[in-house]
Every structure is written in structure tokens, then in C-alpha cells.
Amino acid sequence: MxxxxxxxxxxxxxxxxxxxxxxxxxxxxxxxxxxxxxxxxxxHEAEIHYLPLEKVILEVYVDGIANQKGSRVGLVLVSSVKITIEKSLRLYFSTTNNEAKYEALLMGMTMVQKMGEKSINVFSDSKLVVGQVTGEFKVKDERMQEYLS
Known part of the structure; x- marks a missing residue:
């Protein structure tokens, strides 16, 4: 140590x-x-068997950025009892800014899935990504379409 x-x-x-x-x-x-x-x-036994609502992650905040220095993603997971997990990752491949935001979304969803959670709210500052995921915006770029496949 x-x-x-x-x-x-x-x-x-x-x-x-x-x-x-x-x-x-x-x-x-x-x-x-x-x-x-x-x-x-x-x-212990009692700690493993919480009610499903007590284990739900209610909020997942995602963001991504790409510039000349590289691409990074950030995640913040907030549980129903307000426990916060923050994660920042560097992407070791080239992306556009929008692709970095999609990567953040996918990483957040992957983390939540690995934790066994099923009911979440995801937040992003990218109007484009949110609009494309919800179907409000049409996906025109082929690279963006791959994220929705």
C-alpha cells in the first residue's frame, strides 16, 4: 500500500x-x-435479496467528446438511494463527436445491463442522439445508423 x-x-x-x-x-x-x-x-443472505425497486438504477447520464486530443466518454449512474458512480473512459479509436456520444450511451447501457438492471432513465445533452434513438429524428449518416442496429 x-x-x-x-x-x-x-x-x-x-x-x-x-x-x-x-x-x-x-x-x-x-x-x-x-x-x-x-x-x-x-x-449475506439478507443483503442479497433486496426488493427489485431498491436495486434499480433510476438515472444514467452519458456524454462523449471527440477532438484533436482523442475521444472520451463520461458516465454517471445514480441509484434509487442516490448512490452515484462516475466513470470516465478514453476511446482508443477515432470518432466524431456524435459517435463519442453514442459510445457513451452504449457503454452506459452495457454497465447497467451487466448490473442486471432493467428499468432506467437515460439522459444525454445530445439532441441528435436522443432524437435518433427515440425515432424523432431520421438517421441519415451510415455510421450513425450502425449504432442503432
Whole structure:
């Protein structure tokens, strides 16, 4: 384990499995990830059987950006009890700005699906992506059409 410096940016990795939850807090030192803190909790019978409504992620916020420095996506998941998970990812392939927004949407939906959630509200600042997904806007670009297939 290593000690963080004041005001140093730390990263949290969270793993949720059917019977356990683990978290490791990481700092980056000269390009090497070093653990700062680790905790793991086994879930007991009562903790596994919450009512479906208590487990639902109500809100998923997605955004993406592409520029000369590359493409990135951001996700914020907010549970019904207001627990927030934030995730920022760099895309290692070239995209347009709209494609980055679609990638963010797909990654958010994938995360929610892996968590076993079925009822969500998704929010995006992209009028184009929202309009195309809801069918309000027609998809003219072939590359955009692939995201809806």
C-alpha cells in the first residue's frame, strides 16, 4: 500500500459480484498504479435479496467528446438511494463527436445491463442522439445508423 499526497487525484475501482462487493483506491506514481486502500465485503443472505425497486438504477447520464486530443466518454449512474458512480473512459479509436456520444450511451447501457438492471432513465445533452434513438429524428449518416442496429 502507498500513501497519497495532499490534493492528489485518486481512482476507485469497484467490483460488484452476486455475493461480494470490493473496492480498491489507486494512485498513479510515475505511470504505475499503486493501491492506497482495499476493502471487500461478502454479502449475506439478507443483503442479497433486496426488493427489485431498491436495486434499480433510476438515472444514467452519458456524454462523449471527440477532438484533436482523442475521444472520451463520461458516465454517471445514480441509484434509487442516490448512490452515484462516475466513470470516465478514453476511446482508443477515432470518432466524431456524435459517435463519442453514442459510445457513451452504449457503454452506459452495457454497465447497467451487466448490473442486471432493467428499468432506467437515460439522459444525454445530445439532441441528435436522443432524437435518433427515440425515432424523432431520421438517421441519415451510415455510421450513425450502425449504432442503432
Amino acid at each position: 502507498s500513501s497519497p499526497e495532499p490534493d492528489e487525484v485518486l481512482f476507485a475501482y469497484i467490483v460488484v459480484a452476486p455475493f461480494a462487493v470490493s473496492l480498491v483506491l489507486i494512485r498513479v506514481d510515475s505511470g504505475v498504479q499503486k493501491p492506497v486502500y482495499y476493502v471487500s465485503k461478502s454479502l
